[in-house]
Amino acid sequence: MSGFRRQLPPMTSLVVFEAAARQLSFTRAAVELGITQAAVSRQVQALEQNLGFQLFKRLHRAIELTERGQILSKSMSEALGTITRTVQSLTSETGSGELVISASVAFSHFWLLPKISDFRRLHPEIRLKVISQDTNVNLIREDADIAIRYGVGNWPDGRSTLLFSDDIFPVCSPAYLEAHGLPDCVADLVNHSLIASGSADPSWVGWSRWLNAFGHGAAPLNVTLSCSFYTDAIHAAMRGEGIALGWNRLVHDLLQQDRLVRVTAESLRTREAYYVVLRNGQPLKPQVEAFLRWIRKEREQPGLTGSQTASVLEE
Template identity: 70%
Template sequence: MSGYRRQLPSMTSLVVFEAAARQKSFTKAAAELGITQAAVSRQVQGLEENLGFQLFRRLHRSIELTARGLSLSKSMSEALGIIAQTVQSITDESKPAELVISASVAFSHFWLLPNISDFRRANPDVKLKIVTQDSAVNLLREDIDVAIRYGNGNWPDGKAIMLFNDDIFPVCSPGYLAEHGAPDCVADLARHNLIASDSLDSSWTGWEQWLSAFGHSSDPRNVTLSCNFYTDAIYAALRGEGIALGWHRLVSDLLRQKQLIRVSSESVRTRHAYFVVLKAAPARKPAVESFLAWICSETNGSTATLQNSPF
């Protein structure tokens, strides 16, 4: 049986191609690899000649992957990601265990950080790094062990395990409630100052979706304050600026401490759920298994299939 070397083109050209495909630019790939743009072009052209077909369509000031190029790009990204993970794993064997966790700003601030001390006490030898950002990280390409995400559970870069759905209802500060009173019903929310949090995620439940679940439309005039981040919307509610939508799992501590008050018995179940997503790797760090057991226990998470509903 012949070795891989005879079956594969130049590994240099494949690595250069992967960078160009990922960056969608010969120039950006050259900067990443520390070579010239002309060298990237030569490597890609040589690879195309070796394979006997085009990998890119050269457009005016841009490049575009062909169908075959896209297929090769996906395989190269996955293969290089696995190699990088393995190299890091065997390199880090002599170093203290480190667990890198990615989470959204809201989940990190309102749930993960308030609860992580329990995990740290049970696992004192694990060094934690929490990467907080709302944009999704790619587990195949980035140095992340575990990601906590809200969505439908279908992500190509890892194995998703459901943690929980959530319930959403209006909340405000005790001061706002004392000054303005509680709404008598859902329709009565129209006379209150509503605080919104914007999201590019279509599955996110904002005021428009929440009110429509009860047969009401959201009048933009009622939203007197809009924030880019959910954390900012909750802080505005804490300061008495109006009524925000509280995600029960995220604001439960604030409700328990009576810093926020629930002002309506009506609630809406989230469209999707929170998941813990594990990087696909030849062998997971022991710390990953410990974290998975801990967070599933804390949230009563399970591997049950999520049953989608309108909300």
């Protein structure tokens, strides 16, 4: 059997193609690779000539991958990601002692970071890196050991395990409650100052979806403050700006500290939940196994608040 060198196009052109395909831009790929845009274009053209088919559709001020380009891009990203992680684990001291965790800003801020000191006490030898962002880190392409995500548990870049479901209910500050009183019922919420937070994630629960679960979705909303991030909405609620939707697992500590109070007995449990996601086919590093043991124990801690809850499970 002949070697890889005779079976494959030049590796330089493949690496340049991977960057251009991931960025969907010759210009951004050039910046990433430290070469000129013209050099990227030449390498891609040479690769296309070598393969005998087009990898990109050249549009006006844009490029798109062809069907064959998409297949090659996925394969290259997976292969280079595997090589990168292997080299890091073999040559870097941090490869054996660092744990990289990805989570949303809200989950990191309200759940993970307040508890992480316990994990650090149990495992002082593990260096932690927390990536907090509301767009999912791609486990195939990016250097994260564990992702904690909210959704239905189906992501193409990893295998997921249910962490816990959650209940969503309105919350406000004690000061707001003292000044405005409790709503008489769910329908009366629309007469209060509501705080909304946006998200590009279709699984996100906003006021319309929450109220609709109780038959009041058509009522006009009195949203007096809208925030781009959920963390900002909760901080605004703590400062008395109005009523926000609270994810019980995220605001539990704030309720226990009386910085927030629950407004209604009604809560919504959706089909979405929190999941731990691990990269497909990747052997577990010791620090990953340690974190999984810790977080499984943490999820068993009491999380429900208040008395009897009327819970609605969405279809």
